[in-house]
Amino acid sequence: xxxxxxxxxxxxxxxxxxxxxxxxxxxxxxxxxxxxxxxxxxxxxxxxxxxxxxxxxxxxxxxxxxxxxxxxxxxxxxxxxxxxxxxxxxxxxxxxxxxxxxxxxxxxxxxxxxxxxxxxxxxxxxxxxxxxxxxxxxxxxxxxxxxxxxxxxxxxxxxxxxxxxxxxxxxxxxxxxxxxxxxxxxxxxxxxxxxxxxxxxxxxxxxxxxxxxxxxxxxxxxxxxxxxxxxxxxxxxxxxxxxxxxxxxxxxxxxxxxxxxxxxxxxxxxxxxxxxxxxxxxxxxxxxxxxxxxxxxxxxxxxxxxxxxxxxxxxxxxxxxxxxxxxxxxxxxxxxxxxxxxxxxxxxxxxxxxxxxxxxxxxxxxxxxxxxxxxxxxxxxxxxxxxxxxxxxxxxxxxxxxxxx
Amino acid sequence: xxxxxxxxxxxxxxxxxxxxxxxxxxxxxxxxxxxxxxxxxxxxxxxxxxxxxxxxxxxxxxxxxxxxxxxxxxxxxxxxxxxxxxxxxxxxxxxxxxxxxxxxxxxxxxxxxxxxxxxxxxxxxxxxxxxxxxxxxxxxxxxxxxxxxxxxxxxxxxxxxxxxxxxxxxxxxxxxxxxxxxxxxxxxxxxxxxxxxxxxxxxxxxxxxxxxxxxxxxxxxxxxxxxxxxxxxxxxx
Numbered sequence: 001x002x003x004x005x006x007x008x009x010x011x012x013x014x015x016x017x018x019x020x021x022x023x024x025x026x027x028x029x030x031x032x033x034x035x036x037x038x039x040x041x042x043x044x045x046x047x048x049x050x051x052x053x054x055x056x057x058x059x060x061x062x063x064x065x066x067x068x069x070x071x072x073x074x075x076x077x078x079x080x081x082x083x084x085x086x087x088x089x090x091x092x093x094x095x096x097x098x099x100x101x102x103x104x105x106x107x108x109x110x111x112x113x114x115x116x117x118x119x120x121x122x123x124x125x126x127x128x129x130x131x132x133x134x135x136x137x138x139x140x141x142x143x144x145x146x147x148x149x150x151x152x153x154x155x156x157x158x159x160x161x162x163x164x165x166x167x168x169x170x171x172x173x174x175x176x177x178x179x180x181x182x183x184x185x186x187x188x189x190x191x192x193x194x195x196x197x198x199x200x201x202x203x204x205x206x207x208x209x210x211x212x213x214x215x216x217x218x219x220x221x222x223x224x225x226x227x228x229x230x231x232x233x234x235x236x237x238x239x240x241x242x243x244x245x246x247x248x249x250x251x252x253x254x255x256x257x258x259x260x261x262x263x264x265x266x267x268x269x270x271x272x273x274x275x276x277x278x279x280x281x282x283x284x285x286x287x288x289x290x291x292x293x294x295x296x297x298x299x300x301x302x303x304x305x306x307x308x309x310x311x312x313x314x315x316x317x318x319x320x321x322x323x324x325x326x327x328x329x330x331x332x333x334x335x336x337x338x339x340x341x342x343x344x345x346x347x348x349x350x351x352x353x354x355x356x357x358x359x360x361x362x363x364x365x366x367x368x369x370x371x372x373x374x375x376x377x378x379x380x381x382x383x384x385x386x387x388x389x390x391x392x393x394x395x396x397x398x399x400x401x402x403x404x405x
Numbered sequence: 406x407x408x409x410x411x412x413x414x415x416x417x418x419x420x421x422x423x424x425x426x427x428x429x430x431x432x433x434x435x436x437x438x439x440x441x442x443x444x445x446x447x448x449x450x451x452x453x454x455x456x457x458x459x460x461x462x463x464x465x466x467x468x469x470x471x472x473x474x475x476x477x478x479x480x481x482x483x484x485x486x487x488x489x490x491x492x493x494x495x496x497x498x499x500x501x502x503x504x505x506x507x508x509x510x511x512x513x514x515x516x517x518x519x520x521x522x523x524x525x526x527x528x529x530x531x532x533x534x535x536x537x538x539x540x541x542x543x544x545x546x547x548x549x550x551x552x553x554x555x556x557x558x559x560x561x562x563x564x565x566x567x568x569x570x571x572x573x574x575x576x577x578x579x580x581x582x583x584x585x586x587x588x589x590x591x592x593x594x595x596x597x598x599x600x601x602x603x604x605x606x607x608x609x610x611x612x613x614x615x616x617x618x619x620x621x622x623x624x625x626x627x628x629x630x631x632x633x634x635x636x637x638x639x640x641x642x
Contacts, residue, residue: 318500
């Protein structure tokens, strides 16, 4: 009996009892669809997190004050630390970060303002953050030295403030309101907002981000210290070593201990991803149990089918079916049962992922690997749980089977 | 020409410690074109005889030559092949697959011998025409009468051009009219050269055949030609 013939007749047998077939498939459908749902949502959120962190280039280190300890004035990070950090071997770029609170920007409608997140930086940040400059230029060293009132804004801010994002915006002024009053800044450059997609989604929660020279920012907020530093090292391989050096240099300079904290962007992505993959793994494990139960259900039904069809097996054997033919027939019926269940599970899982993704705002990612794995695993379940019933069928004695009522 | 020969065939069944001898030193030869009845009361060994002749079972001891081929020591797989190519079964309870149409049932033996679908279709149609069911080829068994079902079974038995047709009480579930029809078909096929071995316990059905072999307690007690043969159809001599 050729394989095509066998598959054709198996399809017919499997779908001749629709109700039973669907009920038997249910375990597989539920198992596969939950795996697909979980994995595609998991992959989707992983991709979203990676995109979120894309703005930090790999290996960039964020130095900040520890929040848990009492901070004294001598512990504050200053521009002197900036000069020290610049000269550490292995450090390619350093930018101070100086940001203040309660800053508002005037929008297109002169009566409206929106909170702004202002960062004082040096020109190095464009290399650390992989800035994509759309128009104009970035903050220059001269701006920092001269404390000029210039600003680099994002494309989304340009639209919110000027109603457009074009060359014309360069040279125009934005107004920033702090507790000290209103200050005007000339726009010198527009950069791409890498978080545009998420920010538009929650535009009210995200402040407009404005980049100005660090020296200007310190004057704006009336401070003589900075919030922290962003450092890009020459190599990402020895980031732990670099972290230790930077911390020890800063501690030596300030004569203190345990006051500084370094966050490694790649480490953060990794740790979030590893939590995510544990969650995915755990839920997949639970779904795997449902597949196991589904497989046992398939085996049970196949056992019943073999008993019910004993006479048919006898007839087939009497007209020349070999044990092998009978075995292949029942295995292929089991595989068709679970394979169809797998395909349906794939379909329902994807639909479910789209629905859940819509609710939690994550675009599900369904990889080819997961499709192949889902169908492959469900078919493998058919083989594994179909072999025993198929062997039982194949080994039936034709004389006994023909006599079976 | 010799179609099958049994030499010193023994068949023993072991039931626990008890050993039952179903066939005791059977010697039998059937030539091509013969139409043989096997008769006997229940427990006489005629069913065991049928199973061995039909290659559904192997003898415990002895030699079984089918068309000169010794099939007595064959394994399951080889026996299946012999059943497929050389033997056509007709059973008392028809044994058609209920979910398949008449023509699909007839095609089934050819499915197992990998006959291409087109040829299979033509041959199955021709076989159904031979038993007068050309108008019922797409009917399922439950849409056919008992006699018609048995005719489908005969078409299925014929379709692979077997060396021999084994009929096990083929008229046991049929009324006298259908019995007559079936025997007419058997006699016609036999006249065309098909060798038929039929198990029956009805003496009047046996008179349609040409030779009666009678079993008792696992032995052949009588083997004689039919003297007053019943002819079912016209043009049969």
